[in-house]
Amino acid sequence: EAQVTQNPRYLITVTGKKLTVTCSQNMNHEYMSWYRQDPGLGLRQIYYSMNVEVTDKGDVPEGYKVSRKEKRNFPLILESPSPNQTSLYFCASSRGGFTDTQYFGPGTRLTVL
Amino acid sequence: KQEVTQIPAALSVPEGENLVLNCSFTDSAIYNLQWFRQDPGKGLTSLLLIQSSQREQTSGRLNASLDKSSGRSTLYIAASQPGDSATYLCAVRWGGFKTIFGAGTRLFVKA
Numbered sequence: 001e002a003q004v005t006q007n008p009r010y011l012i013t014v015t016g017k018k019l020t021v022t023c024s025q026n027m028n029h030e031y032m033s034w035y036r037q038d039p040g041l042g043l044r045q046i047y048y049s050m051n052v053e054v055t056d057k058g059d060v061p062e063g064y065k066v067s068r069k070e071k072r073n074f075p076l077i078l079e080s081p082s083p084n085q086t087s088l089y090f091c092a093s094s095r096g097g098f099t100d101t102q103y104f105g106p107g108t109r110l111t112v113l
Numbered sequence: 114k115q116e117v118t119q120i121p122a123a124l125s126v127p128e129g130e131n132l133v134l135n136c137s138f139t140d141s142a143i144y145n146l147q148w149f150r151q152d153p154g155k156g157l158t159s160l161l162l163i164q165s166s167q168r169e170q171t172s173g174r175l176n177a178s179l180d181k182s183s184g185r186s187t188l189y190i191a192a193s194q195p196g197d198s199a200t201y202l203c204a205v206r207w208g209g210f211k212t213i214f215g216a217g218t219r220l221f222v223k224a
Binding site: 031033035040041042043044045048049050056058059090094100101102103104105106107 | 145147149155156157159162202204209210211212213214215216217
């Protein structure tokens with residue numbers, strides 16, 4: 001089944017404790033992206049990647065890191081999480097081209113205390 | 114600055130009514146525009162994608178139109194049903210893979 005998977009789905013952590021949220025897709029998609037969703041602010045793009053080793057900042061990259069060492073994986077790294085990073089995070093992928101529908105993962109709900 | 118706005122923020126209609134959701138965007142040099150549905154506490158489900166060169170797309174009771182010159186897209190839902198109750202999101206993609214979402218329209222269809 002074609003899908004985007006994220007792990008963990010739920011995470012409660014404390015300020016300053018490094019964490020990684022994994023994202024994997026099995027559709028051989030070129031593009032991958034991370035978003036955060038906050039009440040009243042909608043979804044905002046954090047980082048995106050157009051191919052292996054090619055990443056770029058979205059609208060809200062501060063406090064996040066990403067890497068794209070393999071085509072299928074695009075982990076989101078919070079080196080020193082803070083309470084303002086409490087949010088619902090979504091990973092997405094797409095094939096590329098004008099008809100590139102974005103496929104979304106199920107989301108990761110992160111709480112930073 | 115590229116921005117995406119959705120109006121109305123919330124909408125409540127009786128079952129069977131036809132309705133229109135609006136999405137407007139600055140900077141008409143878009144790559145494509147995609148409409149999503151999101152149920153409470155769930156992920157996003159893609160409904161329709163319109164390429165920059167297209168004027169509309171249809172899927173079942175849904176029809177999405179695009180007018181790049183005026184920076185607008187509409188999602189038309191025919192014969193609404195209680196199962197259509199959800200938040201509808203519009204996402205606009207510009208060059209590269211930069212994507213901006215609107216804040217969404219929360220729809221409630223009363224039985």
